[in-house]
Amino acid sequence: xxxxxxxxxxxxxxxxxxxxxxxxxxxxxxxxxxxxxxxxxxxxxxxxxxxxxxxxxxxxxxxxxxxxxxxxxxxxxxxxxxxxxxxxxxxxxxxxxxxxxxxxxxxxxxxxxxxxxxxxxxxxxxxxxxxxxxxxxxxxxxxxxxxxxxxxxxxxxxxxxxxxxxxxxxxxxxxxxxxxxxxxxxxxxxxxxxxxxxxxxxxxxxxxxxxxxxxxxxxxxxxxxxxxxxxxxxxxxxxxxxxxxxxxxxxxxxxxxxxxxxxxxxxxxxxxxxxxxxxxxxxxxxxxxxxxxxxxxxxxxxxxxxxxxxxxxxxxxxxxxxxxxxxxxxxxxxxxxxxxxxxxxxxxxxxxxxxxxxxxxxxxxxxxxxxxxxxxxxxxxxxxxxxxxxxxxxxxxxxxxxxxxxxxxxxxxxxxxxxxxxxxxxxxxxxxxxxxxxxxxxxxxxxxxxxxxxxxx
Numbered sequence: 001x002x003x004x005x006x007x008x009x010x011x012x013x014x015x016x017x018x019x020x021x022x023x024x025x026x027x028x029x030x031x032x033x034x035x036x037x038x039x040x041x042x043x044x045x046x047x048x049x050x051x052x053x054x055x056x057x058x059x060x061x062x063x064x065x066x067x068x069x070x071x072x073x074x075x076x077x078x079x080x081x082x083x084x085x086x087x088x089x090x091x092x093x094x095x096x097x098x099x100x101x102x103x104x105x106x107x108x109x110x111x112x113x114x115x116x117x118x119x120x121x122x123x124x125x126x127x128x129x130x131x132x133x134x135x136x137x138x139x140x141x142x143x144x145x146x147x148x149x150x151x152x153x154x155x156x157x158x159x160x161x162x163x164x165x166x167x168x169x170x171x172x173x174x175x176x177x178x179x180x181x182x183x184x185x186x187x188x189x190x191x192x193x194x195x196x197x198x199x200x201x202x203x204x205x206x207x208x209x210x211x212x213x214x215x216x217x218x219x220x221x222x223x224x225x226x227x228x229x230x231x232x233x234x235x236x237x238x239x240x241x242x243x244x245x246x247x248x249x250x251x252x253x254x255x256x257x258x259x260x261x262x263x264x265x266x267x268x269x270x271x272x273x274x275x276x277x278x279x280x281x282x283x284x285x286x287x288x289x290x291x292x293x294x295x296x297x298x299x300x301x302x303x304x305x306x307x308x309x310x311x312x313x314x315x316x317x318x319x320x321x322x323x324x325x326x327x328x329x330x331x332x333x334x335x336x337x338x339x340x341x342x343x344x345x346x347x348x349x350x351x352x353x354x355x356x357x358x359x360x361x362x363x364x365x366x367x368x369x370x371x372x373x374x375x376x377x378x379x380x381x382x383x384x385x386x387x388x389x390x391x392x393x394x395x396x397x398x399x400x401x402x403x404x405x406x407x408x409x410x411x412x413x414x415x416x417x418x419x420x421x422x423x424x425x426x427x428x429x430x431x432x433x434x435x436x437x438x439x440x441x442x443x444x445x446x447x448x449x450x451x452x453x454x455x456x457x
Contacts (some may be wrong), residue, residue, distance in 0.1 A: 009269055033456045042184070044181065048144075064089045068091065068096075070129050074133050082203075085210065105140060109146060111133065111137055121150070137176070147196035155449070156449055194200060196336040198440050208430075215426050267411055287359065302331060330357065336365070347387070377420040380427055393406040
């Protein structure tokens with residue numbers, strides 16, 4: 001069905017936009033409803049400070065380090081409400097000091113303006129000290145409740161009206177003037193506080209989820225005798241020619257002593273077997289697709305970017321046409337997937353919500369009977385010790401890759417069932433707290449939308 005809008009020439013001139021996308025009926029309807037409330041201000045008129053991130057030339061990403069506390073927040077870390085925490089990167093102290101004018105503060109609003117556009121987070125103390133990249137813009141203000149403001153930006157009204165302002169063809173983005181011209185719905189203080197209360201409760205559940213997941217990681221490492229396990233990376237080490245020929249590898253990283261020591265510890269102390277020796281585990285890759293459709297008629301398409309803290313971020317999913325699904329690539333609750341391209345070794349246990357969906361081709365899927373080994377336990381192992389061994393097995397210089405056969409070389413220790421269950425219970429409780437947090441955030445967004453629509457009815 002064709003949709004269209006009739007626009008006056010004067011409107012074109014004032015907006016300085018002639019692309020049809022900008023004048024979609026949905027955008028016009030949402031803006032009309034919002035303006036008719038009379039309770040709004042343009043973002044640029046709210047007292048506060050906009051801060052743009054440093055250009056890429058000011059910091060080389062090759063300079064990431066592991067032994068500092070100074071976080072570098074990338075555009076891909078900015079999602080709805082909370083920063084991603086499963087793939088943090090850090091910078092040296094000298095770079096942090098040099099770029100200190102871009103440092104974030106508690107209660108800053110950070111919004112993605114390049115790439116995946118329009119996601120907004122509230123900066124918390126747990127993410128500090130940190131600076132952010134040029135793919136985001138920060139807003140600092142004491143004149144509006146930050147929890148309410150965050151919710152409005154992530155609501156249907158905030159997201160869609162931000163989406164309306166996207167510019168560019170190859171690389172899309174939103175500029176500062178677009179942000180400043182965004183209308184912000186500002187209800188009475190007590191109504192802002194009600195919305196904020198949902199988000200604060202969600203934040204508590206979110207932090208509880210992170211703590212439980214961290215506890216599960218620590219328990220696993222303790223059981224494997226790898227808690228605080230340290231191996232110095234020697235500048236030089238000797239490898240036999242026989243080992244080079246057997247591995248079909250001659251890169252120094254593959255033969256780092258720490259990998260061999262970890263693997264020997266798992267095999268000698270816990271009887272770990274390589275996945276290729278565990279006949280009950282079926283390993284396959286997923287299906288390629290770049291054509292997405294509406295979620296109402298589509299099936300979930302699970303990508304590497306959807307995986308976080310051992311589960312799937314349901315709100316980030318895209319959907320594909322069910323008629324194009326390959327049956328052997330369909331998802332089942334309890335499947336374990338790992339990323340095989342880019343950031344290697346991020347893993348998740350697939351939840352019930354994605355059953356019947358499709359695994360993308362940048363994932364490897366492991367399917368096995370739950371009575372043989374606990375799926376929560378396997379996913380957690382891959383996200384901790386296993387990910388290091390997968391990085392070792394990956395190949396490629398420009399972009400690292402892992403395939404099915406190299407994944408099968410990973411040694412998987414199968415701990416006693418009671419131990420697996422104890423670890424799995426912590427992971428499950430973490431996922432439950434995360435789910436409660438998501439539900440509270442949805443309530444907050446719906447409350448903002450209800451406030452707007454009640455003013456216009």
